[in-house]
Structure formats: C-alpha cells, structure tokens
Amino acid sequence: MKVKVIARNPDDYVRETKLDIQRVPRNYDPSLHPFEVSREYTRALNATKLERVFAKPFVASLDGHRDGVNCMAKHAKSLSTLLSGSCDGEVKVWNLSKHECVRTFQAHEGFVRGMVVRYCGTSFFTVGDDKTIKQWKMESPGYGEEEEPINTILGKTVYTGLDHHQNDPVFATCGQQVDIWDEQRSSPIRSFTWGVDSFSSVHFNPVETELLASCASDRSIVLYDMRESTPLKKVIMTMRSNTLSWNPMEAYYFTCANEDYNLYTYDMRYLAKPIMVHMDHVSAVLDVDYAPTGKEFVSASFDKTIRIFAKDGGHSREVYHTKRMQHVICIKWSADNKYILSGSDEMNIRLWKANAAEKLGVLAPREREAANYSQKLKEKFQHHPQIRRIARHRHLPKTIYHQTKELRIMKEARRRKERNVRKHSKPGSVPVVSEKEKHVVTVMK
Amino acid sequence: MFMFFQKSDPFPGPAPIPEDRLQKFKRKDKLKKPHRKQHKLRDIIARSEDASEMAQKQAARFDLLLPEEAGFLEGDEDEDTCMISQEDIAEAVDITSGAKYFNLKLSQFGPYRLDYSKTGRHLLLGGRRGHVACIDWTSKQLMCEINVMESVNDVKWLHSEAMYAVAQKKWLYIYDSNGIELHCIRKFNDVLRMQFLPYHFLLATASATSFLQYLDVSVGKEVAAICTKTGRLDVMCQNPHNAIIHLGHANGTVTLWSPNQKEALVKMLCHQGGVRSVAVDKTGTYMVTSGMDKKLKVYDIRAFKPLKSYFLPAGAACLSLSQRGLLSAATGDVVQVYKDVCSMPVTKPYMAHRLRGTVWGLHFCPFEDVLGVGHGDGFTSMLVPGAGEPNFDGLDANPYRSAKQRQEWEVKALMEKIQPDLISLDPTELAQVDQATWEQRHQDRVEVLGFDPLAKEKFVPKYKKKGRSSAGAIERRKKQVAHEEQRVKRKERERKKAALSTQKSALDRFKK
Numbered sequence: 001m002k003v004k005v006i007a008r009n010p011d012d013y014v015r016e017t018k019l020d021i022q023r024v025p026r027n028y029d030p031s032l033h034p035f036e037v038s039r040e041y042t043r044a045l046n047a048t049k050l051e052r053v054f055a056k057p058f059v060a061s062l063d064g065h066r067d068g069v070n071c072m073a074k075h076a077k078s079l080s081t082l083l084s085g086s087c088d089g090e091v092k093v094w095n096l097s098k099h100e101c102v103r104t105f106q107a108h109e110g111f112v113r114g115m116v117v118r119y120c121g122t123s124f125f126t127v128g129d130d131k132t133i134k135q136w137k138m139e140s141p142g143y144g145e146e147e148e149p150i151n152t153i154l155g156k157t158v159y160t161g162l163d164h165h166q167n168d169p170v171f172a173t174c175g176q177q178v179d180i181w182d183e184q185r186s187s188p189i190r191s192f193t194w195g196v197d198s199f200s201s202v203h204f205n206p207v208e209t210e211l212l213a214s215c216a217s218d219r220s221i222v223l224y225d226m227r228e229s230t231p232l233k234k235v236i237m238t239m240r241s242n243t244l245s246w247n248p249m250e251a252y253y254f255t256c257a258n259e260d261y262n263l264y265t266y267d268m269r270y271l272a273k274p275i276m277v278h279m280d281h282v283s284a285v286l287d288v289d290y291a292p293t294g295k296e297f298v299s300a301s302f303d304k305t306i307r308i309f310a311k312d313g314g315h316s317r318e319v320y321h322t323k324r325m326q327h328v329i330c331i332k333w334s335a336d337n338k339y340i341l342s343g344s345d346e347m348n349i350r351l352w353k354a355n356a357a358e359k360l361g362v363l364a365p366r367e368r369e370a371a372n373y374s375q376k377l378k379e380k381f382q383h384h385p386q387i388r389r390i391a392r393h394r395h396l397p398k399t400i401y402h403q404t405k406e407l408r409i410m411k412e413a414r415r416r417k418e419r420n421v422r423k424h425s426k427p428g429s430v431p432v433v434s435e436k437e438k439h440v441v442t443v444m445k
Numbered sequence: 446m447f448m449f450f451q452k453s454d455p456f457p458g459p460a461p462i463p464e465d466r467l468q469k470f471k472r473k474d475k476l477k478k479p480h481r482k483q484h485k486l487r488d489i490i491a492r493s494e495d496a497s498e499m500a501q502k503q504a505a506r507f508d509l510l511l512p513e514e515a516g517f518l519e520g521d522e523d524e525d526t527c528m529i530s531q532e533d534i535a536e537a538v539d540i541t542s543g544a545k546y547f548n549l550k551l552s553q554f555g556p557y558r559l560d561y562s563k564t565g566r567h568l569l570l571g572g573r574r575g576h577v578a579c580i581d582w583t584s585k586q587l588m589c590e591i592n593v594m595e596s597v598n599d600v601k602w603l604h605s606e607a608m609y610a611v612a613q614k615k616w617l618y619i620y621d622s623n624g625i626e627l628h629c630i631r632k633f634n635d636v637l638r639m640q641f642l643p644y645h646f647l648l649a650t651a652s653a654t655s656f657l658q659y660l661d662v663s664v665g666k667e668v669a670a671i672c673t674k675t676g677r678l679d680v681m682c683q684n685p686h687n688a689i690i691h692l693g694h695a696n697g698t699v700t701l702w703s704p705n706q707k708e709a710l711v712k713m714l715c716h717q718g719g720v721r722s723v724a725v726d727k728t729g730t731y732m733v734t735s736g737m738d739k740k741l742k743v744y745d746i747r748a749f750k751p752l753k754s755y756f757l758p759a760g761a762a763c764l765s766l767s768q769r770g771l772l773s774a775a776t777g778d779v780v781q782v783y784k785d786v787c788s789m790p791v792t793k794p795y796m797a798h799r800l801r802g803t804v805w806g807l808h809f810c811p812f813e814d815v816l817g818v819g820h821g822d823g824f825t826s827m828l829v830p831g832a833g834e835p836n837f838d839g840l841d842a843n844p845y846r847s848a849k850q851r852q853e854w855e856v857k858a859l860m861e862k863i864q865p866d867l868i869s870l871d872p873t874e875l876a877q878v879d880q881a882t883w884e885q886r887h888q889d890r891v892e893v894l895g896f897d898p899l900a901k902e903k904f905v906p907k908y909k910k911k912g913r914s915s916a917g918a919i920e921r922r923k924k925q926v927a928h929e930e931q932r933v934k935r936k937e938r939e940r941k942k943a944a945l946s947t948q949k950s951a952l953d954r955f956k957k
Contacts, residue, residue, distance in 0.1 A: 002519040003534055005542040005814045005830050012512065013845040022850055024839035027511060028504040030470065031728050032838050034686050035644050037876045038863040046860055384875070419895035432896055 044381035047374035048390045050357075057320055057356035059339070060099045062349040064092060069343030070111050072330045075138075077121035079336050084349055085112025089128060091136075096339075096351065103140045105147035108132065114162030114201075116171065123150060127159040127173055133181075153186050161201040166209040170226070174199035178214050180226055192224050192231050201243040207251035211268070215241040219441070221256055223268060235271040236441040237264070242286050247311065249294025255311075257285035261407075263299055264439065265311065271443045273436050278309045280316040282403040287331045291354065298340050298354075300328035303400060306342050306352070319394050320352050462505045469508075470501040515769060516814040516830035518796070527781075527794045534828045542828070545583075545815050549824040551576065554592070556805035557819030560609075562602040563643055564844045565811035565833075567622075569609050570824055571600030573805075577611055579622055582826065583844075589624035601639040603648065603662050605855060610648055610662075612636035617650060617660075632667055633658055638681035642688045645863045647704070649690050651678035657690065659704045659865065668865050669704035680720050684746065686729020687872040688863075693720030699734060703868045710870055713749060715742055724764040724772070731787040733772055735761035741774065743787050753790065765816070767809035767832040771795065773816055775804035780818055782829050798827055812837045812844060 015022055030036070067088035075081035081102075082094045089108040092101050108128025117124040117138070127133050134149035141147055159175040169183040178199055179188035196216040205211040212224040221241055222234040237258065244256035252268045253275065263278040263285055283303035290297040296317075298308045304326055307316035326345040333340055333354065340352040353360070363371065381387050396404070422430040475494055479486045518534070520526045535543040551557065555573030562569070568582040575597055578590040588606075598612040603619070608627065611618045617633035620626055635653040642649060646663040655676055659668040673692065680693030689710065690702045697716040700709035716736025724733045725746060732746040739760045743753040761774035772786045778801065781794040802821025809816050809832055816827045837843060843850065867875065891897045906922045908914050 001521055001524060001529055001533070001537065002517070003537050003830055004514070004518075005516045005534075005538045005545070005828055006513060006812070006833055006835050007539055007542045008513065010845060014847075022847065023845075024843070025512065025836065026507070026840070027836040027838040028470070028507060029836075029838075030472070032834070032841060034727075034729075035688070035863055035872055037873050038867045039644065039861050041867070041875050042861050042863055415894065422895060 040377060041381055041384070041387075043374075044377040044384075045387055045390070047378050048387050050374070051378065052357075052390060052393065054359075055356035057318075057353045058322065059351040059353060061324075062094055062096075062099060062101070062351065063347075064101045064104070065090065065347040065349075068329060068345040068347055069349055070329060071113065071115050072332050072341060072343050072349070073115040073117050073124060074332055074335060075121060076117045076119050079334065082332075082341060082349070083115055083117065083124060084343055085115045085126060085128075086347070087111050089130075091115070091126060093140075094349070096334075096341075099351075107134060107136070107149075113158075113160050114173070116162050116164045118164055118169075119166060125162055125164065125171060127162045129158055131155045131158055133159060133162070133173060135183075151183075153181075160199065161214070163202050163204050163212075165204055165226075166206055168209075172202050172204065172212055172226075174202040174214050178202055178212070178222075178224065178231075190226070190229065192222075194222055194231050194234065196220070196222075200240075203244055203246060203254075205246045205251065205254075206248045207246070213244055213246070213254055213268075215244055215256065220444075221266070221271075223271075233271065233443060233445045235266065235443045238439050238441060242284065243288060245288045245290050245297065247290055247294045247297075248292055253311070255288050255290070255297055257288040257299055258439075259284045260439070261285065261301075262439070263288055263297075263309070272440060273434075274440065276312055276314060277436055277439065278314060278316070280307055280309075280319075281305070282400055282407060286327070286329055289331050289333045291333045292335050292337050296354075298331055298333050300331035300342055300344075302327050303403070304328065304344075304397070305400060306331060306340065308340075308354070318356060319396065320356075321397055321400070322350070323397075324348070325350060460506075462502060466505045466508050467501065470504045472497070472501070511836040513835035515835045516832070518830040525793070527797045529796070531798055531827055534830070538828070542814075545813065545826060546828045547585075547826050551823035552802070552821070556802060556821040557824050558597070558599055558806035559808055559817050559819040559824060560601050561808055561810045561817060562606050563604075563811065564606075564837075564842045564846070565813055566844045567602065567606040568810075568817065569600050569602055570819065571597040571611060573597060577620070577624075579606070579609065588622050589620075591620070591624040593618070598637050599639050601641050601648065603641060604643060604646060604858065605851060608662075610639060610641075612639055612650065619662075628665070630660065632670075633660065637677070637679045640681055640683040640690060642683060642868075644858075644861075645688055645865055645868065646859070647688075647865060649681075649683065649704075651681045651690075651692060653677050653679075657692065657702055661865070663859055663862060671702060671704070671707055673700070673702070673709070675700065680723055682723045682725055684725040684729050684732075685727045686725075687870060688868045689870060691723045691725060691732065693723045693734065695719040697736060697738075699723055699732070701870070703870075704865045705868060711749065713744070715744070716740060721760060721762055722764040724766045726766045726770060726787065727768055731766075733764055733766060733786065735764055735774065741786075752787070755786075755791065763804055763807040765807045765809050767816075767829070768811065768834040769832060771809070771829060771832045773807055773809065773829070775807050775818070778803050778820065780804060780807065780816070780827070782816065782832075784831070796827075796829060798825075800825055809833070811842065 013023055065086040067086045069084050070087050071085045073083040080095055080097045082096055085091050089106055089110055089112055091105055091107040091112060093103040095102050107126050108130050110129025112126055112128050114127045115124060122138050123135055124138060125133060125135050133153040135151040136149050157176045159173045161174040164171040171181050173179050176198060177191045177193040180190040181188050196218050198217045199214045202212060202214040210226045214222050216222055217240060219240045220234045220236040223232040225232055239258055239260040241256040241258045244254050247253040253265055255263050255265045257263050261281045261283060264274040265276040266274050281301040281303055283301055285299050285301045287300040288297055296308055296310050298306060300306055304321060306320040306328055308318040309316050328342050328344045330343040338354055340354050341349060343349045476490055518526050531546050535546040554576035558571045560569045566581060566583060567579060569579045571577045573596055575592045575594050577593055577600060579588045581588060593611060593613055595614045601610045603609060607622050609620055611620060615634055617630040617636050618626055619628040633650050636650040637653050638651045640649045646661055647668060648660040648662055650658050655673045655678055657671045657673050661668050675694050678692050682691050692700050697714055697718060697720060699713045699715045699720055701711040702709055715734045716738050718737025720734055720736050722735045730747055732744045735741045737760060739757055741755040741757050741761060742751060744751050759776040761776050763775040765773045770785060770787060772783045774781050778799060780798050782796040783791050784795040800818060800820045804818055804820045806819035813833045814828060814830050816829045818825045818827060904926045906919050
C-alpha cells in the first residue's frame with residue numbers, strides 16, 4: 001500500500017524569530033478566491049469613498065501682493081520658483097517649498113501684462129502697460145545694488161502678451177500686432193497683422209517650435225509660422241477667446257479659453273470643427289494651462305472656480321473653489337505634474353494639489369502599491385452607477401450650483417425650440433448642426 | 446575563411462505553460478471585436494485583454510512554486526483501497542499525521558454535530574444533550590467546554606475561531622471561544638440547521654417553522670426572514686461559489702434561496718422520497734443529493750441537469766464534499782468515501798470505516814486530509830488521503846496565522862464584506878454590461894434631442910476640382926458607399942449558405 005497524507009512542517013510556515021516578517025504562502029487558484037467581482041466591487045466602492053474623504057486639495061496660499069495677480073510664469077529649470085506679476089506693476093519671485101516671497105520689485109507702471117522665463121532660466125522678460133519690454137536677471141541683486149533690468153525696449157503701443165521661443169533667443173509680443181523680436185535687436189524682426197486692432201495673447205508651440213498662435217479681439221484665433229511672412233490661417237468663433245494653451249505632448253492640439261463659458265480644443269490642421277468642446281464653467285474662462293503629461297488641463301474662470309478637464313473630456317473631472325478666492329485670473333500647472341497654481345483677484349496665489357486625494361511626499365513601497373491598486377479599481381468600476389455617483393459628487397458654492405441649473409434650463413429651452421422648428425418645417429430645411437460646429441463661424445486662410 | 450559556430454538556444458522564447466494549468470486560471474472568453482470605426486473602444490478592449498492574459502500566464506507560472514502536493518492512497522495489486530483500515534493508514538504515515546486519526550469517546554451527551562473553522566485549525570463539537578466544546582484539534586488543546594443545559598440542534602463557527610453560534614432548543618445563542626454567552630437572539634427560534642457565508646458575514650438559519658433567516662454577524666442585524674412555506678427545514682447546505690442556500694424537503698425537491706427574494710430562485714425535483722442530504726462542491730458546478738429512495742444523484746448545478754444516479758442500499762443520511770472533490774456518505778454507522786463521483790462513474794468506494802454509533806454529522810477538514818465524523822458515541826477523526834487542498838492562500842485562510850495576522854485579516858475581511866444584495870445565481874453579474882438600461886437611456890436621449898446622435902450621417906461626397914465632380918462621377922462615388930452596406934449583408938448570406946452546403950445529403954449523387 002502506498003499512502004501519503006498532507007503533512008506540513010510548521011517550520012516552513014511560521015517565521016523563525018520575532019524580528020522576521022511573517023511568511024505568507026500564496027495560491028492564486030480562482031476556486032480558493034470566490035466572489036472575485038463582488039469583492040473587487042466592494043473594494044472599489046471603499047476606495048471611491050476614501051478618495052472623497054481624503055480629497056483636500058488646498059495646500060497653501062502665497063500672500064504678499066498688493067493688487068490682483070495678473071500673470072504668472074513658471075521657471076524653466078527650477079520647480080520651486082514661481083514668478084508673478086500684479087496689477088500695480090509689481091513682480092514677485094516666490095519659493096514654493098517655503099511658501100515665501102524671495103524677491104519683490106516694481107517692474108512697470110500699470111499692469112504687468114505678460115511674463116515669461118527664458119529657456120536657460122537665467123533671465124526673464126516682462127511687458128507692461130507702460131509700453132515697455134524689460135529683461136531682468138533671475139539672480140537677486142547683491143547687497144547695495146538696485147533692481148535694474150538688463151535690457152529695456154520702448155515701444156509705441158501697449159503690449160498685452162509675451163511668449164519666448166523654446167530653444168532660440170527669440171520672443172514674441174502681441175498688442176496691436178504680433179511682433180517677433182530677436183533678443184539682441186531693439187525692433188521686431190517681423191510683424192504679423194491681419195486687419196485686427198488688438199491681440200490679447202500669443203503663445204509659441206512647445207513641440208513645433210516655429211509655430212505661434214494668438215487670440216485676437218475679432219473673436220478669432222490666428223496661427224503663424226515664424227519662418228513665413230504672413231499669418232497661416234485663422235478661425236473665427238462666435239465669441240472672443242481670452243487665451244490659449246498648446247498641448248505639450250501633441251504638436252497640433254491647442255485649447256482656447258473662450259468668453260462663452262467653454263473651452264475649445266482644436267487640431268491646428270482642421271480648424272473648421274473643434275476636436276472637443278469643454279463645458280462646465282458658468283462664467284467667462286480667463287486662463288488655461290496644460291499638464292506636462294498633455295493628458296489634462298486646468299482652466300481658471302471669472303466664476304471664482306478652477307476646473308480640471310481631461311484632454312478629451314467634455315466635462316470637468318474636478319472643481320476647486322474657496323470662499324476666499326475671488327475671480328481667478330491666471331493659472332499654471334506645475335512642471336512636476338503635481339500642483340496647480342492659481343492667481344486671483346484678491347492678491348493671493350494659491351497652491352493646490354492636482355490630484356486632490358493624493359498623498360504628498362515619499363511613499364513607502366506598500367503604500368504606493370496600495371494607492372496604485374485603489375486607482376486601478378476605481379478606473380475598472382467607474383461606470384457602475386453607485387460608484388459613479390460617489391466619484392462625481394462635489395460640493396459647489398450656492399451661486400455656481402444655481403447658475404449651472406439655470407444654464408441647463410436655458411440650453412434645454414433652446415434645444416426644444418430648435419427641435420420644434422425642425423419638426424414643423426419641411427424635412428431637410430433645418431439641418432442638424434452638431435454642438436462642435438455651432439461655435440465656429442468661419443476659417444480663413 | 447573561418448566559420449562562426451553559433452550556438453543556438455535549444456529552448457527559445459519563454460517557457461511553455463501546460464494548457465490545463467492555463468485553463469485553470471482562465472476567466473472569460475475573449476470579447477467579440479467591436480466595429481472597426483470604434484477606435485477608442487477597440488483600443489481599450491485590446492489593452493485590457495492583453496493585461497488579463499498576462500496576469501493569467503503569470504498566475505499559471507506561479508503554480509509551479511506551490512510547496513505541497515496532494516495526498517493519495519494506492520492499494521497493492523490485489524488490495525482494494527476500501528479494505529484498508531484507518532489503523533493501517535495511521536501506522537504507515539508519520540507520527541504527526543498518524544495522530545490526526547483519533548476518537549473522542551463522549552457517549553454521555555448524545556450524538557454529536559461538528560464544524561471545522563475556515564482555516565481548519567479549530568473544531569467545534571455540539572452534543573444533542575447540551576455539551577458544546579471547541580478544540581484546537583491539531584494540538585488537542587481544549588479551548589472551551591460548556592454544557593448549555595438544553596438540546597443543541599446545530600453548531601457553527603462564525604468568521605473566525607473567536608465566536609460560534611449554537612442553535613439550541615428554543616433560540617439561537619452566540620458564544621465566545623472561552624464559552625461565555627455573548628448573545629441570545631430570540632428572533633431566531635426553533636433553528637434546526639445553520640450555514641455561515643464567510644464573505645458576506647451572514648449566518649443563514651433554517652428553522653422547524655419553515656423560516657429561512659439571515660443574520661449579519663458583523664452588525665448584528667437580521668437581513669432577511671423568508672417564509673418558505675415548505676415545512677420543516679432540516680436539510681441545508683450552501684453553494685460556496687455563489688452563496689446560495691440549498692434546502693432539501695420531504696417531498697423530494699431541492700430549493701435554492703437568496704436573501705433578496707421571497708420566493709425560491711429555483712425548485713428542482715430530485716428524489717422520489719424525501720431528500721436526506723445535499724452537498725455542493727466548492728466550484729459550484731456539482732450538487733450531490735441523497736434521498737429516501739436510496740438513490741445518490743449528481744447534478745450539474747449550473748445547467749440544472751442530472752448527471753449521474755447511484756443506488757445505495759441503505760441511503761445516505763449525511764453527505765460532505767471535500768476541497769478536492771471526494772464525497773463522503775454516511776449510512777447508519779458506516780462512513781464511505783467516494784472519489785471523483787462527479788466526473789467518472791463510480792463502482793466501489795475509495796475508503797470505508799465503521800463507527801461505534803449512528804453518524805450525526807460529517808465534515809471534511811479544510812486544508813487537511815481529515816474527515817471529522819460526529820456520531821452517537823462521540824467524535825472520530827478519520828484519515829482520508831487526497832481529501833484536502835494542499836496549498837492554502839496565506840491572505841485568505843492561513844492555519845498558521847498569528848494573532849496579529851488574524852486581526853489584520855479580520856479588518857480587511859470586514860472592509861470587503863459583500864452586501865447581501867449582490868447574492869444571485871451568477872456571481873459575476875456585476876461584470877456584465879447592462880445592455881437593457883443602455884438601450885432605455887438611448888431611447889430617452891433620442892426623444893429629448895429629436896434626432897439620434899449615433900445614427901450614421903448621410904454620405905455627402907466631397908466636391909473635387911478639375912471636372913472630377915461631374916454629375917456622373919458624384920453618382921458613382923455615392924453608389925460605392927451605398928453598395929458597401931449591401932456587400933456586408935451579402936457576405937453574411939453567403940457565409941450561411943456555405944455552412945449549409947457542406948452538409949451532405951442523399952441526393953448529392955444525382956447532382957452533377
């Protein structure tokens with residue numbers, strides 16, 4: 001007779017000393033782990049609820065400006081430096097890790113309209129309401145020295161926007177026309193006009209570095225190639241765009257922040273129809289900035305909120321607001337993809353987490369694995385109604401909540417009217433225009 | 446001229462995985478590929494299927510590293526395994542395994558019912574005349590021993606070895622592992638049988654007044670009380686795969702219950718007499734029932750079809766299925782163990798043992814090759830090689846866990862506790878796409894918008910320069926697109942015809 005009975009040696013299953021970790025033998029046989037789907041669903045539900053519990057995005061407020069913050073600039077090389085320009089012409093340099101202001105000086109008389117740090121990180125440019133372009137050193141002046149720009153260029157008209165080329169010593173300004181400047185010259189090397197009297201902002205494409213885009217006051221967005229002598233093409237929309245931001249990962253996409261409470265993502269090659277219309281704000285959108293991954297962007301609006309959208313999402317995934325934060329004028333997504341910086345009307349710059357429930361700092365390997373697992377579970381079950389309900393739930397200030405409802409009622413009414421008109425007219429006489437096409441008037445070359 | 450002698454890898458590529466092992470970890474078949482134009486959906490599905498396959502392959506590879514092997518018993522050439530006695534087996538194996546065969550002589554307090562805890566470490570005995578004892582049977586340490594001074598119908602461990610439930614003459618009592626009475630639940634009266642659903646923390650009780658009640662032991666609330674209206678309920682078992690309770694009745698039917706419905710989910714007529722015992726295997730595929738008509742039947746519980754029927758001269762009062770598919774059936778004072786009763790036709794038992802009293806309770810020990818038998822003379826623990834699952838999962842049920850590990854496990858299990866609404870015949874229901882709701886919502890949206898947003902737009906041909914947009918050319922382009930749809934339909938028709946035409950008929954020889 002041959003017989004074998006299961007005989008386990010406890011030494012193989014119990015740890016040797018108190019200082020060892022416990023032994024955990026594993027068997028992944030599915031019959032030993034029944035109810036996989038239900039248990040994962042319960043875990044996903046718990047993870048979603050915990051995410052809402054830990055969603056505390058506000059990190060710090062940088063106090064110090066004496067007038068509303070008008071523009072901000074990210075340092076090209078350092079993650080912990082931020083530059084901000086305010087409406088009284090003051091420029092402040094902040095150290096974000098200590099939440100303090102390192103340097104303050106009066107840069108312009110009047111608003112500081114635009115700021116940009118040069119790609120090498122050693123100097124930065126500012127333009128202001130006093131029709132000047134000034135270049136400053138990044139280092140603080142030594143003891144006894146005064147704050148003096150390296151270079152000042154006097155112009156004839158007010159400059160409203162500024163951006164620097166990614167690798168070359170070239171920058172662009174916009175005001176009454178879009179000018180391309182070489183750093184060594186005191187007059188623009190090229191000027192672009194297209195029958196418009198004012199441009200509100202200009203931005204270089206970070207990937208295709210020779211391309212520019214600008215927002216004009218005739219409700220259009222104009223595309224330029226620095227190497228050409230005339231602008232490339234322009235798209236005219238139903239309402240004016242305040243500013244735009246290029247996708248840092250995809251060369252041909254840009255998102256513009258429009259006055260009609262929406263943001264539009266365009267493919268620069270096909271301007272007739274935007275790729276996506278991002279709707280969620282209840283007032284004019286003032287600024288937009290992409291995350292360095294190119295997958296999300298953040299928008300600042302006149303309605304005192306900040307919203308984070310996925311690059312192909314029609315609605316926002318997150319909304320940040322505080323009672324103390326008034327109209328948000330400028331916004332930046334930090335280059336390490338973790339923080340959002342917002343400058344607002346009430347002279348404060350606020351630092352927010354990009355992922356509201358994320359734990360900051362160095363995570364232990366098990367913590368990181370648990371966080372990754374929860375994230376994956378939430379993604380897997382995101383469409384289940386109970387989980388979706390909890391994940392979507394956000395508290396909104398009363399004004400915004402009521403305004404959203406009102407806008408929805410208005411949209412419904414317009415839609416109903418269009419439907420009735422179509423029903424009672426000759427079939428085919430009232431064509432169906434999709435939401436995306438509705439906002440573009442024309443494309444001109 | 447000199448030649449390079451290149452050594453080639455005799456086993457190129459990753460190591461092959463045997464097909465049956467891969468099959469064990471396979472969850473679902475691959476989805477039908479969505480339409481060519483739905484790029485995003487195709488991407489998502491392809492990516493998730495790749496990840497799933499990779500996970501299955503990794504799990505199958507890990508199978509190689511499992512430390513233990515299953516037990517077996519093989520007789521010599523003319524020896525029948527069922528003739529081998531327990532004493533012979535106990536002598537043939539090592540001392541610690543031999544010590545797993547023991548008898549407890551407890552003739553005073555009536556026939557005993559028993560239960561093993563989920564880890565298989567602790568044993569709970571309940572005698573009919575009130576004697577309740579819990580023992581760590583591997584080390585033979587007595588944890589507690591009390592006499593509840595009432596008749597005991599059934600005993601059951603709750604989620605861990607800290608608490609157990611005793612169904613006494615009138616009400617349901619819950620005791621601590623030190624024997625202290627924690628709760629007396631008067632709502633649960635005349636309980637005859639109990640089953641504990643470990644992942645839902647539910648104690649299901651079947652009473653003599655034909656009530657099936659569910660108690661959530663983590664919060665202490667009664668989740669459901671179902672009036673089954675089928676008479677005295679004294680045959681009960683659970684399906685470990687989907688947490689459905691099987692009840693056997695005196696009219697030969699077996700009914701399946703879930704706490705969400707007031708009616709039985711399924712009613713099956715299994716036997717011509719009353720049903721004496723029911724058992725379901727751990728994968729939830731096979732159900733074994735025995736009845737007063739002296740038959741033992743095996744059913745496929747997923748398709749509700751009878752598979753096999755055996756004749757037992759004396760019927761089986763108790764049935765139990767082990768983790769590896771061995772069936773133990775007790776008739777009178779004889780216990781017989783059958784191997785592979787679900788897949789292959791069985792002629793003789795694998796093992797047999799005679800006890801000193803009528804068998805009252807039968808239970809395989811979870812991760813050991815041991816069968817516990819409660820009978821009129823006390824308790825016997827039998828050795829059944831090949832019954833238990835050799836490799837346990839440390840995160841699920843670890844017989845060697847320390848107190849700290851048990852506490853951590855308990856917290857995690859409570860956090861993952863499945864709500865009773867999710868109990869249904871198909872445990873993977875949550876993973877299915879709810880097509881009906883989507884269609885309803887789509888219809889509502891069409892009504893609201895006035896047009897169907899998913900409908901295909903009419904094809905408008907692009908205006909081409911240099912005379913390529915003449916009327917004839919435009920018509921030609923339109924025809925091309927229109928014919929594409931017809932082409933798809935025609936291909937379908939031809940495919941069906943081809944399938945039919947391969948079937949040969951008798952008149953084929955008259956066709957040219």
